[in-house]
Amino acid sequence: MRCAKVNFWTRTSGLRCHRSGPAGMTFDALLDEVGAFGPFQVLLVVLMASSRLVLPCNLLLNNFIGAVPPHRCKVARWNATTASAVPLGDDGLPQACGTFVRPPSLVAGNQSEATPTVPCLHGWIYDNSTFSSTIATEWDLVCERKHLPQTINIIFFLGLMLGSLLFGLLSDNYGRRRSLLLSYVLSLALGLASAWSDSYVLLAVLRFLSGTALAGVSLVTITLCIEWVNSSHRASMCVIGSLSWSLGNMLLAGLAFLINDWRPLVVAVNAPLALAVLTWRWVPESARWLCANAQVEKAHLYLNKCARANKRPELASKDIVEALSSAGKSKKSKKYTFLHLFKTPKLRKISLVSGIAWYGTAVTYYGISLNLSGFGLSVYLTHFVYAAVEVPARLLIYFLINRIGRRPCLVGTLVLTATCIGVNIFVPEDVWQLRSAVAILGKGLSEASATTIILYTHELYPTVLRQTGLGFTSVLSRVGVSVAPLVLFLEDVWSVLPQVVLCVGAFFCGLLAMLLPETLDLKLPETVQDVETPACSKGQEDVPLETKNTT
Known part of the structure; x- marks a missing residue:
């Protein structure tokens, strides 16, 4: 019997290919033997938890350390009231960036409009009721330097972009586990060093490098979890990992409330990485990656560790070892680069479409978050x-x-997000309750699209290029993050132009995502050939890698 020749990325009801014994087993079938979801996988999630919490704390840290509190010019050596030394705005409050050249003459208790003003000469006085210290208050990053606190954030995301490229290649070529340790150690060291920066320039450099290192944590942790489960549990692992983002985000709010000095806050949000470094020794390498790179003995070792933890029989059979060996040897160990993402037709399409979808998801999520x-x-x-x-x-x-x-x-959440943004364009500003409700709904939908695309991208790329592909799409998402604040500046041209841009962008990316293949219930592709060539799609977890079209 020969299986019908169908596309690997589509599903056909009723079609099933049968294996002919242990030597024909795929990796997913072996994973089922040792337990595709059990105590071993739960422990893996727990081991990753401390580092996953650190990610949102660092990515959104600038909301607090870069905050600019209310301020006004400091007045020196004048025997005059503050109101007579600092010009007042239309709201009756002292202006933040100007002072009189000399004490103004008072006419009927009012400031003379003819008195000239100059930029603050003696520094600023800050309202410390919310923040006792930020980088803005420490280095006077206000007035003509007011863009510098946000520039730190952009520099950090540029570091994340570079790190996504570097750690994507490192992880695919040298292993998930080694890359994870490198990112842990560098993230901890650079994060703590940032707290002792004695200048803005040094802080900018350290935040850039910290972002580069944290990209490894972001990429490798979720990939390790997904590669240790079968198709029916990949969504569970992805959503659990995504929930850690929300928990870390809420943790940041609590830490910032308790520690309103920026230096101790930086130390506090990076401290959990010390626990991650200590527990790294128990983190297993991806047996799927080991098989894909012909490291059969190590794969067999980790699979047996999984079996013991899940109280399953160990894979001691000679036939099982031969099955691993056959699977490993069938894939020539080679080094992959970003060029391999575009060398073949289907991978090229996946890379381009998923990359644009990542960009649209990121710019929409952060555009709504910053404008809510x-x-x-x-x-x-x-x-x-x-x-x-x-x-x-x-x-x-x-x-x-x-x-x-x-x-x-993915298509639905992006299109519905665009719909929410579009609705708020027409809701009057004085109906703030409805506008807030629609905005919150849009933010939730944009978050749902982000969760979906993380899992989806892991399933689209083969094991030998998975981290490289994630690195590429992550770079485009960081571009979206950096562009989001610039989109909001368009309100100076037309008040609703930012919403129009975000609405059109989300809608376009949602429709474009329809070009991606469905991956529900399909096994993770191992090689580039698995993506490019047809194969049996129903019951695919039992199809030998060498004989996908025959039984």
């Missing part, structure tokens, strides 16, 4: 609420992606 207002709460409580609303969105998408598929979820 109307709660009237403190900065800490507002940050906490924004993080908390992501939790139900992630849980909802968990139930949907295993029922209707990855592609419909």
